[in-house]
Amino acid sequence: MTIMAGGFGLCGIPENLIAAIRDTGVRDLTVISNNCGVDDFGLGVLLAGGQIRKMISSYVGENKLFAELYLSGELELEFNPQGTLAERIRAGGAGIPAFFTRTGVGTLVAEGKEVRIFDGEEYVMERGLTADLSIVKAWKGDGEGNLVYRMTARNFNPMMATAGKVTLAEVEELVEVGDLDPDHIHTPGIFVDGVLRGLTYEKRIEQRTIRQREEA
Template sequence: MNKVRTDAQDALDGLLYDGMTIAVGGFGLCGVPYGLIDVVRNSGVGDLTIVSNNMGTDGHGLGVLLEEGQVRKVVGSYVGENRTLERLVLSGELEIEFTPQGTLAERLRAGGSGIPAFYTPSGVGTVVADGKPTRSFEGVTYLLERAIVADLALVHAHTADPAGNLRYRYTAQNFNPLVAMAGRTTIAEAEVIRSPGFLEPDEVRTPGIFVDHVVPADPGRKPIEQRTVRTAGETVVR
């Protein structure tokens, strides 16, 4: 089965609708599926719930969906680096569900593994625990967290093959493998698509069983979140 599609628009055609939940890979601006996010923005769909570690920055990544007013709720673990997100949350225009980073990772993994919920000590005794059941195991209190299954998952990979197998590059892997597992439908953009040929088994980080479509990514589109430069010969004091 060849899962490669012409482009992001082709792969997402007919999949987007108002009120859906979309899980998106990335950490800061690293490993972000920019081309797929652009299609979501251009489609005009709204009332979205976005599950992601963070919401990009102003003008980059998921930040563009916030600027267009397309997001109703965010489920994530970090809210820095985005003034638009801060403004919308403080004004009450955007709902946010804070989730400890490890818990977010496990909620996505559980969703992709068919596990409906799990217990964790993270968040016990904090606002994260508000309204959630707790249980004691061997004298330690644990919090019940629900798994995440998204209507759509969008991920970025370095290399893909026609069967949808994915390989990531260094820290650009981040949340992408977990997000790929958690989508009822998963679309991956990849900088390199092998055709013909397939990834070697030891190279595969996300098996193609989790991926519905693969599209080409723009390998040159890699914005830097915080650019730090110095003049030649300048001594850096740490």
């Protein structure tokens, strides 16, 4: 099956739902996500367990196991420019089967894809993406599936919530229906099939870069 997993790096990832998928032991997954976590966290735990067959991603630089599996031919990779990946997901959720973009024209990204000329410029056709299951992470949600994301967690989560045949959301706070201000809802409940409150969140930071404080 194909799974979309929200998050950017380790920010806004559905930690509890990823762990639940790991515990099922399901294998041969195609996973659509900006990246594949790190070696021991996030989607990296599915990769380490041999549960992922193919990744559709835009950034894979933080995971050594990912590189090893790809270079050895044990992992398939469909690589996308980041904006293209985001738009493919948004298009899939909107029912748009394909679109044209200048990004990737004349590069390996365009190989095997239709190219057309609009207003004198070449554009490559990209297909919209959908999934059998989307797993997303929100800050708050209610029993109807209305979701509110916090800050940078509004990365791939909102668009992935619209592009899954089934969408499951985990939230940090589960509130009563009617408690969320309708103007603050990012994902309406019509897109969400199930909600759970996550019990624990590590919220790791991939890399912490600091500099020495200058002397006064």
